[in-house]
Amino acid sequence: MIQRPRGTRDFLPDEMERRRHFEGILRSTARTFGFREVATPMFEESELFVLRSGPNVLKELYNFRDKGDREIALRPEMTAPVVRMFVNGMSNDPKPIKVFYFGQCFRYERPQSGRYREFFQFGAEIIGNAGAATDAEAIALAASMIKALGLKDYRIRIGHIGVLRQRLADAGVPADRTAEVLQKLDKKLYDEARPLMEGMGVAQVDIDDVFALTETVGDVSVLERVPGSAGDYLRELISLLDVMGVRDVEVDLGVVRGLDYYTGMVFEAEAPALGAEKQICGGGSYTLSELFGGEKVFSTGFAIGFDRILLAMEKEGIGYGNEGIDAYVIPVTDDVRPQASGIAASLRAAGVSTDMDIMGRKMQKALKYASGAGARTAVIVGAKELEKGCVVLRDMSTGEQREVPVSDVVSAFI
Amino acid sequence: MIQRPRGTRDFLPDEMERRRHFEGILRSTARTFGFREVATPMFEESELFVLRSGPNVLKELYNFRDKGDREIALRPEMTAPVVRMFVNGMSNDPKPIKVFYFGQCFRYERPQSGRYREFFQFGAEIIGNAGAATDAEAIALAASMIKALGLKDYRIRIGHIGVLRQRLADAGVPADRTAEVLQKLDKKLYDEARPLMEGMGVAQVDIDDVFALTETVGDVSVLERVPGSAGDYLRELISLLDVMGVRDVEVDLGVVRGLDYYTGMVFEAEAPALGAEKQICGGGSYTLSELFGGEKVFSTGFAIGFDRILLAMEKEGIGYGNEGIDAYVIPVTDDVRPQASGIAASLRAAGVSTDMDIMGRKMQKALKYASGAGARTAVIVGAKELEKGCVVLRDMSTGEQREVPVSDVVSAFI
Numbered sequence: 001m002i003q004r005p006r007g008t009r010d011f012l013p014d015e016m017e018r019r020r021h022f023e024g025i026l027r028s029t030a031r032t033f034g035f036r037e038v039a040t041p042m043f044e045e046s047e048l049f050v051l052r053s054g055p056n057v058l059k060e061l062y063n064f065r066d067k068g069d070r071e072i073a074l075r076p077e078m079t080a081p082v083v084r085m086f087v088n089g090m091s092n093d094p095k096p097i098k099v100f101y102f103g104q105c106f107r108y109e110r111p112q113s114g115r116y117r118e119f120f121q122f123g124a125e126i127i128g129n130a131g132a133a134t135d136a137e138a139i140a141l142a143a144s145m146i147k148a149l150g151l152k153d154y155r156i157r158i159g160h161i162g163v164l165r166q167r168l169a170d171a172g173v174p175a176d177r178t179a180e181v182l183q184k185l186d187k188k189l190y191d192e193a194r195p196l197m198e199g200m201g202v203a204q205v206d207i208d209d210v211f212a213l214t215e216t217v218g219d220v221s222v223l224e225r226v227p228g229s230a231g232d233y234l235r236e237l238i239s240l241l242d243v244m245g246v247r248d249v250e251v252d253l254g255v256v257r258g259l260d261y262y263t264g265m266v267f268e269a270e271a272p273a274l275g276a277e278k279q280i281c282g283g284g285s286y287t288l289s290e291l292f293g294g295e296k297v298f299s300t301g302f303a304i305g306f307d308r309i310l311l312a313m314e315k316e317g318i319g320y321g322n323e324g325i326d327a328y329v330i331p332v333t334d335d336v337r338p339q340a341s342g343i344a345a346s347l348r349a350a351g352v353s354t355d356m357d358i359m360g361r362k363m364q365k366a367l368k369y370a371s372g373a374g375a376r377t378a379v380i381v382g383a384k385e386l387e388k389g390c391v392v393l394r395d396m397s398t399g400e401q402r403e404v405p406v407s408d409v410v411s412a413f414i
Numbered sequence: 415m416i417q418r419p420r421g422t423r424d425f426l427p428d429e430m431e432r433r434r435h436f437e438g439i440l441r442s443t444a445r446t447f448g449f450r451e452v453a454t455p456m457f458e459e460s461e462l463f464v465l466r467s468g469p470n471v472l473k474e475l476y477n478f479r480d481k482g483d484r485e486i487a488l489r490p491e492m493t494a495p496v497v498r499m500f501v502n503g504m505s506n507d508p509k510p511i512k513v514f515y516f517g518q519c520f521r522y523e524r525p526q527s528g529r530y531r532e533f534f535q536f537g538a539e540i541i542g543n544a545g546a547a548t549d550a551e552a553i554a555l556a557a558s559m560i561k562a563l564g565l566k567d568y569r570i571r572i573g574h575i576g577v578l579r580q581r582l583a584d585a586g587v588p589a590d591r592t593a594e595v596l597q598k599l600d601k602k603l604y605d606e607a608r609p610l611m612e613g614m615g616v617a618q619v620d621i622d623d624v625f626a627l628t629e630t631v632g633d634v635s636v637l638e639r640v641p642g643s644a645g646d647y648l649r650e651l652i653s654l655l656d657v658m659g660v661r662d663v664e665v666d667l668g669v670v671r672g673l674d675y676y677t678g679m680v681f682e683a684e685a686p687a688l689g690a691e692k693q694i695c696g697g698g699s700y701t702l703s704e705l706f707g708g709e710k711v712f713s714t715g716f717a718i719g720f721d722r723i724l725l726a727m728e729k730e731g732i733g734y735g736n737e738g739i740d741a742y743v744i745p746v747t748d749d750v751r752p753q754a755s756g757i758a759a760s761l762r763a764a765g766v767s768t769d770m771d772i773m774g775r776k777m778q779k780a781l782k783y784a785s786g787a788g789a790r791t792a793v794i795v796g797a798k799e800l801e802k803g804c805v806v807l808r809d810m811s812t813g814e815q816r817e818v819p820v821s822d823v824v825s826a827f828i
Contacts, residue, residue, distance in 0.1 A: 002498055002501075003502060004495075005458060005480075005486055006484075008455035008457070011454075012452060017451065032768065033762055034767065034769025036427035037431065038424070041419060042518055043488075045416060051416070064479075066522060072419055074457075085424040087415060088415070096772060104456055108482075126772070129772055133755070137770070244755050244756065244759040325448050328448075337654070338653070341657050341658050342658065345657070345659045348447060349659065352446070354446065355447070355448025355512070358510060359509065359543055
């Protein structure tokens with residue numbers, strides 16, 4: 001028996017309806033914020049992702065040579081493709097460009113809870129501006145999306161890449177090795193960061209202070225520890241978020257996001273219920289377009305891990321009742337099928353969701369199928385009633401039945 | 415400058431909104447017919463597609479070995495994946511299973527008008543039953559979808575694979591070579607079909623008659639030429655479609671769909687305005703599950719080429735006006751940005767689609783941006799009006815302005 005590839009999923013009707021429902025909430029929240037949807041191809045030149053993330057990304061890409069000998073890769077994320085699209089076709093549009101996107105991404109890694117080889121991301125980018133107002137828009141959208149989905153237990157932590165970068169420079173970490181150290185700090189790998197920094201000649205007291213900085217979490221008052229412009233910037237940002245009603249955010253100077261292209265504010269959201277894989281959202285301000293051959297353009301963006309946030313919602317018992325269908329039409333005998341088909345067609349034409357028995361099932365079995373399909377009303381079409389120009393409507397929850405003229409069936413549903 | 419891969423597309427906001435709009439119409443039509451959405455992975459074991467379509471399909475697949483040395487391929491179509499999903503996880507569900515799906519498919523072929531390497535299909539399958547009622551459901555859904563999109567100039571042609579198969583057998587074509595001949599007939603390649611059949615010892619008169627059969631198109635009366643059960647079947651099907659209001663169909667015995675797994679009824683829809691690439695929909699009744707390790711299950715399905723049907727609609731001038739946004743908030747000076755942000759947040763919380771200036775543009779430029787973004791009302795937040803507790807609402811189409819208390823802004827929009 002042929003199986004689906006490892007790390008991928010099939011979405012059966014109930015699960016799919018739930019996903020589409022919550023996807024719709026994310027989409028409409030983004031539109032409410034003035035973001036507009038875009039889409040990019042499922043694959044790109046591998047080079048695009050190497051430019052964004054460095055050559056290490058190749059290890060986890062689904063990359064291959066196509067029949068024209070081009071090195072391409074299934075997209076592992078969508079920021080690089082969207083910025084590539086901006087450089088190719090939107091760079092002259094009025095700024096800011098506020099876009100969002102939703103779709104599959106691919107990473108070849110060991111599948112585990114909440115981690116798939118084919119996974120779904122929802123993301124947004126504000127391209128063409130830098131500043132607290134821009135960052136506030138992005139964070140407010142992310143927070144509103146999480147709230148709109150109904151998730152209760154989550155944390156949003158905001159940091160500034162400039163704080164640690166400055167501290168590392170002051171401590172004597174060479175500029176070209178800052179990224180190495182930040183990657184360790186991003187994952188809180190202090191055991192590895194210490195010898196690394198020692199090797200660069202950083203004093204123990206400075207190392208300890210850097211570690212303390214990455215553990216600095218709290219309300220806006222922790223910014224008193226932060227000298228200079230980064231602290232002022234975060235204060236302005238958090239006060240803007242406050243007037244926008246986004247008050248459930250923390251300052252966390254340990255958010256560094258481990259990627260070179262971030263330029264200032266960085267933020268993450270997590271759902272603690274998910275344990276080790278608790279991050280559900282990440283983003284920040286960055287420049288990327290100049291790596292792809294465009295002009296340097298300041299941007300802010302984020303991505304939400306759709307699978308993970310759904311998992312977190314499931315753990316909180318956030319349910320979704322499927323819509324079911326309005327009507328299930330049952331021809332009692334095969335000779336009345338044309339009349340039954342005609343009635344089903346009239347209902348559908350009126351926008352009433354309608355299914356119909358096509359198996360020729362006997363009444364009890366047909367009613368059982370209708371019930372399983374979540375039908376609210378059965379339309380029973382029998383020869384005897386048809387002689388009187390009528391059919392029987394059966395309320396599937398109460399079992400109550402009533403005769404209705406064929407000409408009134410549609411109006412009984414709308 | 416990095417470009418997107420050849421044969422793929424970026425969808426910018428206007429185009430994307432149009433696509434999502436029409437995608438939504440297809441989705442809701444399918445739901446109205448009692449079909450439910452499913453999704454399968456973007457790639458499968460290559461073997462799956464070879465089992466469905468034969469080894470020739472490999473030439474046009476995006477296939478490759480993943481890092482675990484599995485031979486996988488981006489899906490070139492979705493019937494095989496959906497049937498594979500059925501075999502893996504839905505085979506015990508009550509029949510019929512009525513599902514639909516929408517998404518990207520991939521074929522490595524020369525890009526041309528309406529033909530992309532990454533293209534979009536909308537499809538539906540009824541799994542678990544055979545018969546005129548089943549086939550009528552599928553064709554009625556396809557017809558309703560095309561109608562719901564607003565396309566005017568299209569043809570739906572219904573045939574039966576059994577008619578030509580029987581005629582070829584009668585003419586002496588060996589059973590194991592029928593597929594070869596049908597593939598030529600499917601493409602109306604008579605110049606190639608004739609020597610092929612001559613080589614099988616088929617008489618000229620039979621060859622001519624076979625060709626005439628494949629050119630038999632018209633209303634239900636052409637079935638008088640068709641002896642036996644296939645003709646009766648099509649008559650029953652077309653009369654069922656008639657009571658379902660689907661009357662714009664033709665009989666076309668030349669529809670053969672060139673694939674082995676079809677078992678009876680086959681149908682296609684075309685939009686003549688598209689010229690050579692005019693087919694917008696194709697399907698039929700088939701069995702496929704037994705090839706993938708499941709039991710043999712009768713099914714009927716079809717797929718609509720979403721890109722092509724959109725192209726046909728464009729040629730008919732079927733437009734789509736973008737939604738635009740309800741409100742565009744403009745802080746007149748930077749010091750009132752917090753108040754402006756607060757107003758934007760209130761509007762968004764009430765579901766009013768709202769964008770806000772984050773560039774610090776001067777009034778005239780901000781209004782110009784708002785107009786370009788399709789904003790219906792500008793909310794102008796100035797220090798002078800704020801002192802009175804007011805803001806200015808500007809109707810973007812008439813230019814009329816009025817002062818409104820801050821507390822009444824939201825209610826002015828809902």
